[in-house]
Amino acid sequence: MSLDNNLKVVLKAISPIGQSTADTNADLGAKKDTDFEKMIKLRHETLHYKRAKRLVEYEKDSLTSTLHLGVFEDGITNTNSEVCKPDAKLLACGTIVMEDQNDDLNEEFFRIRGMAVSKDFQGYGLGAKILDGLLEHANKTDFVKSIWCNARSSILPFYLKFGFEVQGSEFITDQGIPHFLLTKSITYK
Numbered sequence: 261m262s263l264d265n266n267l268k269v270v271l272k273a274i275s276p277i278g279q280s281t282a283d284t285n286a287d288l289g290a291k292k293d294t295d296f297e298k299m300i301k302l303r304h305e306t307l308h309y310k311r312a313k314r315l316v317e318y319e320k321d322s323l324t325s326t327l328h329l330g331v332f333e334d335g336i337t338n339t340n341s342e343v344c345k346p347d348a349k350l351l352a353c354g355t356i357v358m359e360d361q362n363d364d365l366n367e368e369f370f371r372i373r374g375m376a377v378s379k380d381f382q383g384y385g386l387g388a389k390i391l392d393g394l395l396e397h398a399n400k401t402d403f404v405k406s407i408w409c410n411a412r413s414s415i416l417p418f419y420l421k422f423g424f425e426v427q428g429s430e431f432i433t434d435q436g437i438p439h440f441l442l443t444k445s446i447t448y449k
């Protein structure tokens with residue numbers, strides 16, 4: 261499927277310390293979400309809407325080694341620009357954190373987390389756009405040897421398309437969701 265030609269999207273990095281998008285004059289008092297807050301909401305709605313929000317706030321979200329990417333609607337341009345309107349809707353997001361499978365900070369490993377595409381926009385290539393961007397970042401980062409994630413079993417084919425390989429057997433998380441551990445080696449720099 262492809263997106264409606266009229267829908268312009270922009271891929272850009274999301275800063276955890278982003279300014280609120282409330283205008284300093286006209287919109288004073290009408291606080292709008294920062295891009296980071298939009299991302300937490302999208303993660304929550306898409307991944308764990310019936311559960312506590314803290315489940316989608318990751319310990320390493322604010323580290324400088326972490327990269328968050330978002331696809332925003334309502335771009336000013338649909339070229340490769342990273343510019344979009346401050347109130348642009350976040351349609352998809354994903355995060356890569358420097359962390360090994362013991363959850364320790366380790367510069368040889370990157371973990372993909374929080375892959376979430378807004379329900380009405382799933383199946384249009386936005387998740388692929390995000391994952392492509394995260395993998396490109398890992399490929400360009402010194403010392404990283406391997407990327408891993410715990411993937412929901414229901415979307416395993418999505419990750420397999422990107423060259424991830426299944427490690428071990430299916431397991432059930434504390435939230436009762438079946439998952440597989442997937443890994444992918446860094447093949448080029």
Ligand SMILES: CC(C)(COP(=O)(O)OP(=O)(O)OC[C@H]1O[C@@H](n2cnc3c(N)ncnc32)[C@H](O)[C@@H]1OP(=O)(O)O)[C@@H](O)C(=O)NCCC(=O)NCCS
Nearest residue numbers: 375376377382383384385386387388411412414415417418
């Ligand atoms: C999983 C998710 C991130 C994929 O993003 P998306 O934008 O819907 O997927 P895309 O349109 O980019 O799909 C890319 C490819 O993966 C395939 N794919 C995506 N989701 C799939 C699924 N559930 N089952 C099988 N294949 C799937 C697509 O068919 C497409 O293949 P193609 O390149 O041959 O056409 C998104 O659907 C989502 O947020 N799902 C709910 C939350 C979730 O499960 N997150 C991941 C937690 S580990």
